[in-house]
Amino acid sequence: MVRTRFDQASSQVQWMIIRNTSSFLHRRKLATLTTEPNNLKNRNTYRYNGLIHPKVVGVEAVKNGNGVVFSTGSVKNIKKPLKRFHKVKLTRDSRRTLTSIRRTIRKQSYRKDLKMAALRRASALLRGQRLAATSTTATTTTTATATTAGKRSGKGAATTTTTSS
């Protein structure tokens, strides 16, 4: 009984292993969260998990800058971590960023169930960046503001060091 079709355990099997034991799991009194990359809500559920599925959507903040990195998982290269993710830096205004994300997901029909989650995450990240920018201009000092928007708490705080107005 060789598993002829799949070259690795199916996402269901992987979920059964990961759901309770994972280095990314954070079980807390209020909620169970995960810090794995490409989990749009940092929720420990099958649907939102960022490791298991061949098709995966990730939205992260650009380090030391503005904008958002939108990553999609390549189905062909599941076994090749170097090529696995196709990352796009979206650094224009938020409208363009969000439409880009929305269209990619919708037109390719790529994990449509994650569309709203991706948009919300991008929106929250961008908002945080905007607020950080305005707060630094207001104080006219270069501060590394660690704004802990709820969505950003899992990752390293985005630091906006310089503002060029």
Place this chain on the structure above:
Amino acid sequence: MAASRPLVTVYDEKGQSTGKSVVLPAVFRAPIRTDIVNFVHDQMRRNKRQAHAVSTKAGEQTSAESWGTGRAVARIPRVRGGGTHRSGQGAFGNMCRGGRMYAPLKVWRKWHRKINLKQRRYALVSAIAASGVPSLVLAKGHSIETVPEIPLVLTDKVQDIKKTKEAVAILRKIGAWSDILKVYASKHTRAGKGKMRNRRTVMKRGPVIIYDKDNGVKKAFRNIPGVSLLSVERLNLLRLAPGGHVGRFVVWTESAFKKLDGLYGTWSKKSQQKADFNLPQPIMTNSDLGRLLKAFEIQSVLRAPIKRQARRKIKKNPLKNISLMSRLNPYAAVQKRSTLLKQLKGRRTGTTAESKVAARKARTHKSIRSNRLSGVNLVKKTSTEKVGTTTKTTTVATKTKTTVATKSS
């Protein structure tokens, strides 16, 4: 059968792909049974224990005897004699100072565990299979984002390196160095007495290098923190699933990778090196629930989905709710109306015979007409006016309303 298994490219020490590729050994398709791995790991971990015990004489080296009753002291055995603090003190009991402990530890405790051969092999096979699934390796905590492929197979040249410097260079080139950096970052002093028992530092586990022939690999890699070395012939579950959790980052050499089929067998062929062993059968050959549910064989036997949700119906009382009542008994509406009218009929409304006559007189053609027309603009007003008087006239007011509407339309 070989065609259905994918090819794994071999990489050289510079991290570039050589042209060669190897068929994925069947071990990597074995069922991943974390429960078996956990159990076997737990049992195996006990096998390195060294016996410890408490001295048999501890706490027993007195000739204490109980004083018995009647002496206003507890009946615990007390030390004989006098002239020292110790005399008269309690002895022997686990509660006594200087007494023997409860259940003194004995050397003949069962320290080691026998594990069934089949279970041991099953666990090992599961651990190897899990090392080939990138998500499980990531979940274990290894940083493999920069590794070219999982499972990672390097040329046999790796087995010949002699210098740690070269080993580090190789790890850097194949993208495994970030995992080692994690190990460096995780170094800290152990909590507990192990500190003073030669187990001072603790750190994470990094990649494990599995080789076929040791021409220097072991010595080259062994000083790099976190790295483990294993020979294919002697794979160790404690190294492949450290902590009892599957998914360690494994770096194979080409000849080691090729030996796996011979060692563990494919399902169609038994193992050549292990007596009477073949890979364990999975319980589900196809575990992809998504595909199963969409498959024709299942869909064709299902009934149509019930999409309409039956929501909770609030039960209303027909005795209070006239529309419900008339649904049940259409005549009820009629009954109610007639009783209402009867009630109104008998009521003293303040209309005497004279007022009736006067009202009839007032109901001239002109007045009616003016009322009707006044209803065009002053609908509300007329209704309030009418409401003040008899109920009969309220109905009239509504009548004018409707007539006005028809007129305007």
